[in-house]
Amino acid sequence: MLKEQKAKIIEELSDVLSNSPLALLTDYKGMSVEEITKLRDELYKVDAKYRVVKNTLVKLALKRAEIPTDELSSALEGTTAVLYTDGDSILALKALYNFIKETKKPIVKCGMMDGKFIDAEQAKKLSTLPPREILLAQLVGQMQAPIYGLHAVLSGTLKKVLYALNAIKEKKE
Numbered sequence: 001m002l003k004e005q006k007a008k009i010i011e012e013l014s015d016v017l018s019n020s021p022l023a024l025l026t027d028y029k030g031m032s033v034e035e036i037t038k039l040r041d042e043l044y045k046v047d048a049k050y051r052v053v054k055n056t057l058v059k060l061a062l063k064r065a066e067i068p069t070d071e072l073s074s075a076l077e078g079t080t081a082v083l084y085t086d087g088d089s090i091l092a093l094k095a096l097y098n099f100i101k102e103t104k105k106p107i108v109k110c111g112m113m114d115g116k117f118i119d120a121e122q123a124k125k126l127s128t129l130p131p132r133e134i135l136l137a138q139l140v141g142q143m144q145a146p147i148y149g150l151h152a153v154l155s156g157t158l159k160k161v162l163y164a165l166n167a168i169k170e171k172k173e
Contacts, residue, residue, distance in 0.1 A: 006057060013053065013061030013082065017112065022089035024096070024111035024123060025072065028052060028081045031105045036081075039106075042095045047087030055080050071117045075109035089113055093127035 017023050028036060040050050055076040062069045085092040100106070108120040118126070129135070 014065040018065040026106040048085035048092035
């Protein structure tokens, strides 16, 4: 690989690592070309990408992006591929873990989500979350619940007053 090509890859990776909401390092050992292609197709549907890279290039990209490499450097052994997205991080994680359920590959090492280090266990837990739209709908529902409760209490009290007045009116007639 030429120096210019390596410099270009390092630049692209440093941009990805510093700007993407999700960058996950995986070990693709044992995966066939067809499996990697299928995974890329699944990730493409959720606006995510999967790229095989050399560990030294990832280390240089991390250094260039000024990301602390303490946690990530231990994961840069063996075969490494980077999953990253500009879209919804949770959808990308769901797509990855659905693929892992089928093929038992790749192995998630660790990564960065919204600028914070996450390990494989945290990534798996995050993949079980509902999508962003559903979480927002649940939040709005929780915020509206007290208002509906107050409305029900107040309207019930008004109905009781109305029934009492109606009973007095009927009694006088």
